[in-house]
Amino acid sequence: MFLPNLHSLVLNPAEYVENSTDTFCKMFRLSKLKYCKIKYQIKIDEDPLPNYFNECDYSSVEHLIIDARFPYGSLNSLLYCFPKLHRLSIDCLVYSRYEDNE
Numbered sequence: 001m002f003l004p005n006l007h008s009l010v011l012n013p014a015e016y017v018e019n020s021t022d023t024f025c026k027m028f029r030l031s032k033l034k035y036c037k038i039k040y041q042i043k044i045d046e047d048p049l050p051n052y053f054n055e056c057d058y059s060s061v062e063h064l065i066i067d068a069r070f071p072y073g074s075l076n077s078l079l080y081c082f083p084k085l086h087r088l089s090i091d092c093l094v095y096s097r098y099e100d101n102e
Contacts, residue, residue: 003030004030004031004032005032006030006032006033007032007033007034007035008033008034008035008036009027009030009033009035009036009037010036010037010038010039011023011027011036011037011038011039011040012038012039012040013040023038023040024038024056024078024081025056025057027059027061028056028057028058028059028081029057030059030060031060032060033059033060033061034060034061034062034063035061035062035063036061036063036064036065037064037065037067038065038066038067038068039067039068040067040068041068042068042069056081057081058081058082058083059081059082059084060084061082061084061085062084062085062086062087063085063086063087064082064085064087064088064089065088065089066088066089066090066091067089067091068090068091068092069091069092069094070090070091070092070093070094071093071094071095072093072094072095073095075090075093
């Protein structure tokens with residue numbers, strides 16, 4: 001919101017991330033953003049929480065790199081929020097005990 005002309009962003013939080021939904025939703029508000037790389041860690045003994053992007057805006061990002069364990073059940077929701085996405089790289093898609101395995 002305060003960076004209206006930002007085209008490229010690399011995020012690498014120093015602390016463990018419990019739920020990355022807030023980070024993604026804030027990133028979606030950057031209207032000129034085309035490239036984003038986000039690297040975060042969750043505690044090794046925890047399942048990643050599902051990400052809910054229901055309240056997020058559509059993103060202008062075309063190239064997204066997620067260097068983290070990302071919940072498989074959140075992939076469709078993520079793709080829906082990135083209609084201009086050309087390239088996607090996710091380090092590790094994982095199932096979570098929080099997901100419905102049907």
